[in-house]
Amino acid sequence: MEILAFEQVQFIRQQNALLQDIDWRIKTGEDWAVLGLNGAGKSLMLNMISGNxxxxxxxxxxxGQLFGETSIPDLTKRIGWVSQSLQERIHREEEAEYIVLSGKFAxxxxxxxxxxxxxxxxxQLLxxxxxxxxxxxxxxxxxxxEKQIVLIARALMAKPELLILDEPCNGLDLFAREDLLARIEQMKQAKDAPSLLYVTHHTEEILPLLxxxxxxxxxxxxxxxxxxxLLKEAVLNDFYQRPITIHEMRDNRRMVIPK
Structure with a gap:
């Protein structure tokens, strides 16, 4: 079974084509990063995948479920999604383990x-x-x-087949970012780990596991x-449409630096 398949997908709003000719497939066992600057269309694609x-x-x-021939509420139970908007909805006085537990009930x-x-x-997930x-x-x-780690644990509580991490390092300092990326690597080592879709506009967050x-x-x-x-200077120069250099980081990660 494929994790997802876009076939010539377009999304039009007020006669403007915000997504055009999207052809993309993720096979079982693959983990993907989605890379793009602000306004590229990343969030629109995520909202489609989640049925919004x-x-x-x-x-x-x-x-395996074709939109138009499936129950979207049932499908969304099989998908975990961690995003900034979710973080803002969590009850501030709730204890971490109960936030994780709430994932069982979505x-x-x-x-x-x-x-x-x-x-x-x-x-135990924590x-x-x-x-x-x-x-x-x-x-x-x-x-x-720490909030992001709790929300990732919450998403895993429902035992999703696909886990979407939507710019999970947004707002984190250098050390908190590295700690969270280490936790994501740790999560993927589990035998029942879901397929991962990691959305970012920072190449240095794209771990080798992706x-x-x-x-x-x-x-x-x-x-x-x-x-x-794809993480090559010639490709990224064309992608960003501005001259860049690549700084090699540890663990085969790569940071883009504007020239």
């Missing part, structure tokens, strides 16, 4: 019955992400990076393919 928006034309299949806050086993599973110290702490006292990259610019796919083929 519908293609104006073309075909979209997610986790709710903000907990209004359903749960078992001690459910709560223990939520705590432990598995190296965040045992967050158990018992309320959301409002957590750092930005085997493929989709580059999007002005609502169109610029290039897509294997990570090692």
């Amino acid at each position: 928006l519908w293609p104006s034309s073309g075909k979209l299949t997610v986790l 709710s903000i806050g907990i209004y359903q019955k749960y078992s001690d086993i459910d709560l223990e599973e939520a705590k 432990v598995s992400l190296g965040a045992k110290k967050l158990i018992g702490k309320v959301y409002q006292v957590l750092s930005q990076g 085997s493929h990259i989709l580059m999007i610019r002005d609502g169109k796919i610029f290039k897509q393919g294997k990570r090692e083929d």
Whole structure:
């Protein structure tokens, strides 16, 4: 089964084509980064994948389900999504493990019955992400990076088949960013880890575990393919339409620096 397939997808709003001719497939076992500057169309694509928006034309299949022939509410239960907008909706006085637990019910806050086993599973997810110290702490006292770790654990609570991380390092300082990226690497080592879709406009966040990259610019796919083929100076010069240099980081990561 393919994780997702865009086939000649377009999205038109007020007679403006915001996404054009999107052809993109993710196969089972692949983890992708989506790279693009602000306004490139990344968020529109995510909202389509999650069922919040519908293609104006073309075909979209997610986790084997063709839009127009499937139940979107059922499909969204199979997708985890961590974003800035979600972080802003979380109850500030709620403790970390209960925020994680709420992921089981896809709710903000907990209004359903749960078992001690459910709560223990939520705590163990935090432990598995190296965040045992967050158990018992309320959301409002957590750092930005700690909040992101809690939300990733919350997404994993539902055992998703696809996990979308939408600019998860936004607002983090250098050290918090590296800590979060390490936690993401740790998460992917689990046998039942979901396929990962990591959205960013910073190349240095594209970890080696992300085997493929989709580059999007002005609502169109610029290039897509294997990570090692696209993170090259000639390709990135063309993509950004400005001269850049590449700084080699540890762990085969690469930072783009404008010339």
